[in-house]
Amino acid sequence: MDEARQMTTILPRKGVVIVGLGWTGSILALELARQGLDVVAIERGPWRDTATDFNIGTAADELRYSARQETLVKPAQETLTMRNTPAQTALPIRSWGSFLPGSGVGGSGMHWNGQTWRFLPNDFVINSHLTARYGAAALPQGHQIQDWGVTYDELEPHYDAFEYLCGISGVAGNLRGKIQEEGNPFEGARQRGYPTPPLKQGYAQDLFAKAAREHGLHPFPRPSANLSTAYTNTYGCSLAPCTYCGFCERFGCANYAKSSPQTCVLPALMREKTFEARTECEVTKVNLSADGKHATGVTYVDKDGVEFEQPGDLVLLCAYALFNVRLMLLSGIGKPYDRDRNEGVVGRNYAYQSSSGSTAFFESARFNPFAASGSLGVTADDYNGDNFDHGGLGFVGGASITSAHTNGRPISYRPVPPGTPTWGAAWKRATADTYQKVTTVNAAGSVMSYRDCYLDLDPTYKDPLGRPLLRMTFDFQDNERKMARWMAEHCVDIAKTMGAKQTVLNTITEPWSVVPYQTTHNTGGAVMGSDPKTSALNKYLQSWDVSNVFVMGASAFPQNAGYNPTGTVGALTYWALNAIKTTYLKNPGPLVTV
């Protein structure tokens, strides 16, 4: 051990050490390099850029990128163990299924679908709001639902910054308090409209919008990071209009049409003379001072297994949400969550996203699902958050209800009616017959936080470097199951109004499983808040315990809202950045004292 330690090369000190070069890491790197700081980003996956890696002749390779998951973390390098309840023994995930953590430059922001939401104003004060409206007894048993410590109004300028970085295509629903006909009337007030107009919708979305209106709902085009028109962003990076090829999620965009670190940040970042990216280098630990109150830098291992110590003044954890939490646990940043004693914060309040809805089969439609985009779609938010009266429903939370075609790809998009054989000639016939005639109405729902849903270090399983794997203890609780079913029933009703001859109700009936893909929206574990007893980070995403460590990403969400997380991740990044630039750098130390 001592011998190994002696072999660690200690590198020259940097002003800022960033772990992970995805959305959050690249934005912070660029902005802090422009403050004149020496910035290094350490990324365990390979370098990837559009020109080199997403050749239009090869980018749309479903076998390579989707089936074989080329851009994801290799489970042999890092995986986690999972179980549904604290009483079970967790086992390792050996093949990604339910969620797909990215690896490499761009991270999951490279292979995402591009749905870019703002959470509702009430989502940030959810505990206070629900308690005031329905009474504390209406909140689900075992819940740990809590306010964020930051408000929508505080985040608004930073949502705006992220949307204008990306060039998001959409239509405003609430311009400075004035409700706009075409947009989402439930959204918080925004200072200005989206940078680009909404995408063109397909036939299914037209049917959905009409049906939703008949049901008294308020449909609007889903905000999209697959852009409708050409756009040049605040950093001078240019994006092209989406071609609706339907190769977004799991793929890099060859057309420069999807907002990602590659299209929006990296071209500008790589010109910064005080920035350096070190790829294929995995950070193993954040090093702390003897008293544990100050990070001295990080230790990492390069692809040849050589260990380095990178000292730094400020350490920013910008890895995927789950991996941020693991790195904190492995490094001793913050007190680990202890479910039995209900103490500690790191690993606490892990949450996910619920999916339910309806598959709708039509007699003679031609939906052209291949003419798609990752965030093409029409949504109604009438049943999201607390936009509707939950009195007597027996659940809290909500979902965005959407008609969308994100792809019609040849290997994985094979919907068939219930009762169809799963192979053979009858399956082939049904596949061909159904391809054009099926669509969905889906509900992407919130997941609340619970004492029994959390992350900690696995007592048994270790990674190749001998470090314990992260253990996930999670299942959908009764509140989410009730909510998902209620939403699915509404989706079925809308699908019938759209004209479906046959509808299938999809909801959560089994324990959560890691096998079928559901959603890569893992949240919590290092949550932000105003009380160090129930949050790992203060409202600026700064560790309560180690003030020169900030932790970005969805790991900061105290529970998950009924939306995809990236818009809020982006807003929180600019929010934290603002605090770092205007306050922390002038006077390093805790930004909040309690």
Next chain:
Amino acid sequence: MRRSLVTNTLSIAILALSTCGYAVADDKQSFEQIERGRYLAAAGDCAACHTVPGGAPFAGGLPLVTPFGTIVSTNITPDPKTGIGAWSDDAFVDALHKGVRADGSQLYPAMPYPSYTKVTRDDALAIRAYLQTVTPVDHDVVADQLPFPLSIRKDMAVWNMLNFTEGFFQPTTSKSAEWNRGAYLVQGLGHCGTCHTPKSALGAEKADVALKGSEIESWLAPDLTDDKRTGLGNWTSDDIESYLKTGSNQHGIASGPMSEVIRFSTSAMSDPDLKAIAVYLKDLKTAPSPAVTAQAASTAQMTAGAAIYKDSCAACHRDDGHGVPHLFPRLAGNGALQASEAVSAVHIVLHGSQGVGTKAAPTAPAMPAFDWVLNDAQVAAVLTYVRNTWGNAAAPVSAGDVGKYRTAGK
């Protein structure tokens, strides 16, 4: 009225700047003088030839392939032994102005002294002052690698007699100060004609077709005159400025050797200088290139080309050939695409190309290579299609035109 006022003010400012430069020229250590020299060295793109990519700045050693053989660029750092540190100021000025070295021997015109001769002594001295401040590098370059008889430098005296007119830039008094500044930069330091002007059999620029476009290293340095079909006739002066500053504009994106020129030279130039260049180029009236009738859309080659375009090109360049500003060049009305020789287009389709990234436009988009997808006849068909659609008109491309570049220039 207001515009002309601005122009006049600008002219005075430019004149004032030159005067100012002259006043400090004697102080070799003056910050202004060195900084001005740094700017002018960028405008002259000295580094393009005198710096090996990734190597020490100005230490030379880059092989320059010419039709007559390979010449290796020299070390122009202040190293007294292997660089030009021991040269007198006059010797430096003579190298630019007369094409002679400190020892009196002749330079080869790969060093663009036929253009640099127009550079003022004052500007040359500023460049000299700057070069004296760069890190000296001990790097002995063997410059002479031309075959006999060209290896005899004295031969160049004969070449100079035939092809070289020594002389500082002479302003055209009937034109504005801005036009003259543009002419000075284009003809002198910018040495645009070195690539863009057709050459004689002896490799000299043909003055009567100045900047009408020329082939170089498997690329076409396109027509820079105001020709509507093959030149910059459809570009506004703002388009020219944007192209030189950012590497792209609403029409296209720099690629090939020009992307290097933009990265190291023009993107570092001031807005007034780029404007002056634009004003001068927009005034380059020449006889229009001979009229060409577009290929009929119904020919077998055009039909095949249309299908390939739809399949492989339209996602980025769009059905209407309009492309996307700053990302995918506009093909409709594209002058370089309609040049009589389709060499750049062949090169780009076969081997791909990456645009230049600049501070103002950092994206640097790329066109992928299609040499592994399309055979020579298919490349010829799609190029014939894009050269003859959306109002474009140019000679058809043959499979043979494509084949000769399949391995060359890769």
